[in-house]
Amino acid sequence: MRSDSMGRQLLPKRIALPIFASDALSSVAYAPDEILLTLALAGSLAALNSVWVGVAVAAVLAVVVISYRQTVHAYPSGGGDYEVVSTNLGKTWGLVVASALLVDYILTVAVSVSSGAAYITTALPSLAGHEAIIAVTLIVILATLNLRGTREAGGAFAIPTYLYMGAIALMVVVGVIEWVTGNLGAAPTAHYDLVATGGHEEGLVGLAGAFLLMRAFSSGCAALTGVEAISNGVPMLRRPKSRNAATTLALLGTIAATMMLSVLVLARQTGVKIVENPASQLTLNGQPAPADLQIAPAISQIASAVFGAGSVFFFIITAVTGLILVLAANTAFNGFPTLASVLSRDAFLPRQMYRRGDRLSYSNGIIVLSAAAIVLVLGFNAQVSRLIQLYVVGVFISFTLSQLGMIRHWNRILRTRQSGEQRGRVLRSRAVNVIGFMMTGLVLIIVFITKFAHGAWITLVMILVVFLIQQGIHRHYETIRSQLRVDDWTAKRTLPTRVRALILVSNFSRPSMRAVAVARASQPSAIELVSVVADETEERRIRSEWEESGIPIRLTLLSSPYRNVIQVILQYVRTRRKRSPSEMLVIYMPQFLVRHWWENALHNQMALRLRRALLGVPGVVITVVPWKLGEDAEVEGHQLVNDPFKRPTTIPSPSSDTLVGPETVEE
Structure with a gap:
């Protein structure tokens, strides 16, 4: 009514x-x-x-x-x-x-x-x-x-x-x-x-x-x-x-x-x-x-x-x-x-x-x-x-x-x-x-x-x-109201000096490629790929896929011998925040969408759990990039998104610190 x-x-x-x-x-x-x-x-x-x-x-x-x-x-x-x-x-x-x-x-x-x-x-x-x-x-x-x-x-x-x-x-x-x-x-x-x-x-x-x-x-x-x-x-x-x-x-x-x-x-x-x-x-x-x-x-x-x-x-x-x-x-x-x-x-x-x-x-x-x-x-x-x-x-x-x-x-x-x-x-x-x-x-x-x-x-x-x-x-x-109130409008309108983009990937599949394209299109000051590996076999696999893709973005590998993916990423993100508190940190998360609700039971929902955990880190912006199974043409649509490897002339080159080789960070 x-x-x-x-x-x-x-x-x-x-x-x-x-x-x-x-x-x-x-x-x-x-x-x-x-x-x-x-x-x-x-x-x-x-x-x-x-x-x-x-x-x-x-x-x-x-x-x-x-x-x-x-x-x-x-x-x-x-x-x-x-x-x-x-x-x-x-x-x-x-x-x-x-x-x-x-x-x-x-x-x-x-x-x-x-x-x-x-x-x-x-x-x-x-x-x-x-x-x-x-x-x-x-x-x-x-x-x-x-x-x-x-x-x-x-x-x-x-x-x-x-x-x-x-x-x-x-x-x-x-x-x-x-x-x-x-x-x-x-x-x-x-x-x-x-x-x-x-x-x-x-x-x-x-x-x-x-x-x-x-x-x-x-x-x-x-x-x-x-x-x-x-x-x-x-x-x-x-x-x-x-x-x-x-x-x-x-x-x-x-x-x-x-x-x-x-x-x-x-x-x-x-x-x-x-x-x-x-x-x-x-x-x-x-x-x-x-x-x-x-x-x-x-x-x-x-x-x-x-x-x-x-x-x-x-x-x-x-x-x-x-x-x-x-x-x-x-x-x-x-x-x-x-x-x-x-x-x-x-x-x-x-x-x-x-x-x-x-x-x-x-x-x-x-x-x-x-x-x-x-x-x-x-x-x-x-x-x-x-x-x-x-x-x-x-x-x-x-x-x-x-x-x-x-x-x-x-x-x-x-x-x-x-x-x-x-x-x-x-x-x-x-x-x-x-x-x-x-x-x-x-x-x-x-x-x-x-x-x-x-x-x-x-x-x-x-x-x-x-x-x-x-x-x-x-x-x-009352607590929410007091904390949401803007006291200094001038300070709140000030733009961040730098924007760092972190793209969380577990492999270089289509959803990951779409997240890379979206992140690059936003033109951050610095950009890096972040992946968690549990052993040497997984590390060699992800390095091989990164080298084969030819993506000109630095790859950071986080070692997690105890397979605790969420805690390792949280620790890395918090470290980044402490290192550069004035820098805006934007995390891009590819999300795989199934066609039927019951198919969710066949997947571990790691992206959902990780997103909930990252919401508790202050000063972090989370961008979810969805990719739905079976709808490639509708999801991708444009040449820019279809080809994340080719750098468009309208997007300036990221900072030099994104164009280096892969780096492994121990837990």
Whole structure:
């Protein structure tokens, strides 16, 4: 796609919502499960508090959405939290936020596709045990679709996302009607009783109960992941970009909070129970539940209670829920490459991440994200309960620092002269961010306390590693920039006093003759042939060929009894450089090209290895002279090149030191 086609790739709100909101909307499929799973450790009475935990999560979500609506107006360039924090708190803290977001995006893909794989195996039990392979396959499919371009991917993902919202809305409406009329069925696990695990026999009473409640709250806060993606994707929306982004954020927050609370209410009314170990946590008529009891996700159990197990609507809801869990990863496929391009622009990631691919998508960012997510999926065997523990840390680090950055932003504006109405608006905006900072900071502390031992420390290590890598990349680019900068233009324009040409040859074949012709045509001050010999037989052969050719150029033979060709040439070149540091040294290397790629395996690739070694010698110019097999007429073409032995009158004679006999230099 042409670069000027970028305008046609901008997203309207109806496409931006499923692209950027799919992560937050999909959290409805697993955030309630994580709340119920955690509270189940304290028994049946504790599980009844799931709705109140959901209300607390919804309150945090509302504050975060409102604060990000302000962010997209204040910083619409697409840097999101990274730009907010870098501008107001400094580059180091901005890099911390960027590292946290990059890790969070990778975890988003891993968690989403793993959850989708779990739903697929629920609908198709024969695939149980192959969740990791299914998840990897889904990542490859998503990457391929996104490489086709943002608009194309958005069109492909919009319909399933809207089907998911419609299916959940239908289930909630029908479920509420059945509840009000007294016709609501029971979930498949409603007949089981929850048994409190060791240390939680007293329920939510005491310090252990409070800790468990905080842990359930921190798990439910996974519903907030993906909110920040819109602030990174503002440039991808149609104009007016900031207003469209703010509208999309409002829709996202309203839909996600409503769906999550509705699922928790219906889960309580239908008796849904989510446990990790059925044999020890569930009993039926006083007897432990079977160890192989399959515990379906909350939405599947609610759909079974509302529509009946095996009904058409049950399968539709299960299918679209599994699909949206997979498509939730698409939020990361838009957020990660965009953020990576901003970091690449600021020299914190490789330059390749900045440029768009053939389809105007950030192809390199998509590929890196896919590879990292596949490593996580395989490392954790696509187990959502293990991956989810790593999930919330990074996003709440970025939330908290972003709120603090916005407070600094408003404080700076308040120091300027403003009217009374403008000042009041800024004070209200700052109040929102102050509340947001306190709430997200509290959640971050709770996450650290409750999840550190359960795997959150792995996320912190990942963030630290990404942070150090970015700092190392930045130092590398700064070093390169300082060394490439020209301080004295006059000195850099000065031509060398002499140019010495070295032609590396192993024999006097056609490729070597072509290199001789090219070197002589460049008219150096001095020129010599250089060849490495391992024994007397090889020395006599090369001397004989040189004498037979009649080339009026001095031949230098380098003795290498240990057959170390590369080291011998490097030593000779370095010696030449030390002997005449003001002299330009140009090395001509004939390169033999085969007609088919597989024929390269039949040759030792010495020229390639030697060229790589010579690149490390400062002050040396390397000229590669290719000669392709079977294309003599096309390669040679002119009489000057065909006859390197005849000295053309237009080329002056080289210096006298090139017209002497052969010389052998011992290693």
